[in-house]
Each structure stands twice: as structure tokens, then as C-alpha cells.
Amino acid sequence: MATPAALPPLPFNPARVRTYLVRLPLFTRLVLLAILVFWLLELQTVWAVVQWGSLVPDDVWPTQMYRLNTYPFIHAGFWHVLLNILALTPLLERFEAEHGTLTAVALFMGPLSTFPAGLYILGEKFILHRNTPVVGSSIWVFLLLGSESIRTFKSNPHFSLGPYKIPTWTSPLLACAFVSILISNVSFLGHLCAVLVGYLFGLGYLKIFVPPEKVLRWIEGKLNLLGRLPHYVSVDQKTYGRYGVLPTSNATGTTERPTQLTYLGGTQRLGS
Template sequence: MATPAALPPLPFNPGRVRSYLARLPLFTRLVLLAILAFWLLELQTIWSVVQWGALIPDEINLGTMYRLNTYPFIHMGFFHTLLNAIALTPLLERFEAEHGTLTSIALFVGPLSTLPAGLYLLFEKVILHRNTAVVGSSVWVFLLLGSEAIRTYKSHPHFSLGPYKIPTWTSPLFACVVLSILVSHVSFLGHLCAIAVGYVFGLGYLKVFVPPEKVLRWIEGKLNLLGRLPHYVSVDQKTYGRYGVLPTTNANNNGNSTPMSYLGSSQRLGSE
């Protein structure tokens, strides 16, 4: 009797994936759940979730300002959803671990969604006079990459590419260009706007939007959030300290770079 052929090993360890997902903090879980929920809603044909929540320049008015917050949660199809979720999860998880759950909610529901959207609307509608709609959480992916690039630049100003030394802060721009070349129907302008806001955030100019630590402690104590909410990251539990803390500068820096993972894309609904 012939011995059945052994199955090839999986390219990843399922146990490690489960362990990683089990450790995700609360806000990261809620974002992924919202992305999944909007994708499931889009499967029905009665009501178009994309048309309802996309960032469409001509559809923005006082009654549709919710689009400034809904567009990162909405995607075009399964693979768009999956790739963006994979790209976003480690970046958002690290951000929440550094800054806490309440700060993450305040920033991503507020300026880290609305500022890239406002900048995109300014260029797309006012300057370019176009009406290209965008959706996708890659706005947060590129924003967080922009912020991380600025922070990394403080300790590793350059990375080597052959004989050339390239400033570390340019890495999200290279990723944006490469992604736009390799993947069709991505919003190059939308990604640039996200990177620009990420740079400003990384430089510390958006600290005004960060809730005061005393207020966060009062809310957490009053509502006992740490005791009531599993996976909640309190203001006193953060891994790397308060907003704006930068990596320690290495005096013997040789310009080594930090590897970058695959990026999701913001799907464009209209044509240019």
C-alpha cells in the first residue's frame, strides 16, 4: 500500500497567527471588526455601502460629513479588504500599544481620518476640479508609515540603496509610487495626502488633538475601563510612553534601514 504524499508545509505558523490575533488591543479589534462588517454589508444588493460611505468630493455637504470618517472602513471586494486589513493591523496595533486605546479612538475617529480627507478634497475638487471617489483603510496605512518614517529618521537618517544613501523619511513616498505602478485603481493622490498628514503627525504638530493625560486617567478611573474592557490599553499601560517619544538616537548609526511590509490600496471608484 502506497504511503500518501505529505502535504507541503504552510508558509506561516497558524499557532503564531492565532496567538498574535489573541493579543490584539481593543481599538485595533474594533477597527478590524468594522472593516469586516462593512464588507459583509456590501455583499447585499439592495443598498450600496460604497456609494453611501465613500469619500466622493461632489457628495460632501453638511448632511454627508460622516463620509470623512466612514471611507477608511469601506473597501471594494474581498481582496481589497483582506490586503488592507493585513497591512493595517501591525501598524495600528503598535500605535495603540504606544498611545493607549482612548487616544487611538480620539485620533482615528477625529483628525487622522478627517485631515487626510480634507486635504484630498482640497486638491481633488478645488484645485484639480475632479470627482474621483476613494475608499480603503490604506489611508491609515500610509499615514502611519509617514509618521513612523519621521520617527525613524531621528535615529536612522538614511538607508542604503546600492551606493546611494536615501533619507529614511522618503520611504513611504517610494512605497506610494511603487504601489501605484504595480497595482491598478489606487489613489496616488489619496496616499500622498495620507503621507503628508503622517509627516505632520510624526513631527508633533498635531499634539493639540491628543487628549490630556489627566482627562484620560479621570475617564478610565470613573468608568473602570481597564477592569471592564478586555484588551483595553490604559494611559498607564502603554508600551513606549507618551505621544511624541522618539527612539533613542544611536551615535554609531550606520544608516541601516527598517524593512517594510506589503501595503494595501485605496480603491478609486471613478475615472480621472
């Protein structure tokens, strides 16, 4: 009897993936869980989740301000969810490890969601005179990439592309442009707004919105968050310092059709 052929090795180590997932901090876990829950809810037909939670410029003010915070959790299909999760998880995990769980909650439920949304609404309504809805957590992916590119620029100002030396801070902008060219129906404006807010964060202009450390320590001590919440990252457990940005190496439409904000800027409008 012929010996069955051996299966090819997996392109990744399942044990390492499991270890990485087990060590994810609390806020990152909650964000990923919320994204998955909203995607599962999209499978039913009673409640139009995408229509409810997408960022629709004409519908935000004054009665639907919640859209400024819900749109990053809403996605348009399985592949949209998968690609966004793969892109967002390492970036958000490092951010939380660097800044702490409470700071991550305050920023991502506040200015790091509402500021890109506000810029998008201004550009969409008053410059482009459109009302194209957007959804997807790649708004955070591009924001974090923009922030990281500022830090990279400080230590490694240029990267080489053939005979050209290109400033490293332009890499998220180049990604926006390439994806807009390669993928049809993408929201270049949405990702551009995210990159701009990421630049502001990386340059330190948004420090004013970070809760004071004394307040965070008081809340943590009063509620005993470190003892009660598994995978919680306290102010005193931060890895890379209070206001630094992400650690990095020196390696060189219509209102019914929201626009996806996907992995590395791959946004697509729902429908045709």
C-alpha cells in the first residue's frame, strides 16, 4: 500500500498565533469582539446594521451623532471584516500596550474616531458636495499608520525606491493613492482624513485629549481595575512611554451605499 503524501507545512505556526491571541490586551479584545458581533448581526434581515451605523454626512447632525463612533465597527461582508481585523489587531494591540487600556478607550471612543469623521464630513459635504456613507475600522488602521510614520521619519527620514529617496512620512499617503488606483470604488477621502489625524497625533498635537495620569491612577486604584479585569493594561504597565507613538523598526456614491474602509485603504462601496 502506498504511503499517503505528507501535507505541506502551514505558512504560520498555530501555537504562536494562539499565544499571541491569548496575550491580547483588554480593549483590543473588546474592539475585535464588537466588530465580529456587528458582522454577525448583519447576517439577519430584521435590522439594517450597516444603514444604522454607517457614517452618513447628511444624517449625523443633530439626532444621529452616534454615527461618529459606530462606523469603525461596521463592515460590509466577511472579507471586509477579515482584512480589517488582520490589519488592525497588531496596531491596536501595540497602541494599548504603549498607552494603557483607559487611555486607549478614551482616545478611540473619542477624538481618534470623531476627528477623522468630522474631517470626512466637512470634505464630503462642503468640498465634494456629496453624501457618500463610509464604514470600516481601516479608519483606525490608516490613523495608526500615519502616527507611526511620523516616528519612523524622526529616526529614518527616507526610504529608497530605485534611485529616489522618499520621505518616510509619506508612506501612508502613497498607500492611499495606490489602493485608490488598484481598487475601484474606494474612499480615498476617508483614509486621507485618518492619515491627517494620525499625523497630528504622532506630532503630539492631540496630547490635550489624553486623560491626565493622576486621574487614570485614581480611577484604577478606586475601582481596582488591574485586579478585577483580566488583560487590563494599567498606567504603570505601559511599554513604550506616555506620549510616544507606535514602536517601529527602521525598515526601509449614493446614501444607500456606504463605502467600506478596509485593510490598508481598500474601501469599496456596497452594491454595484
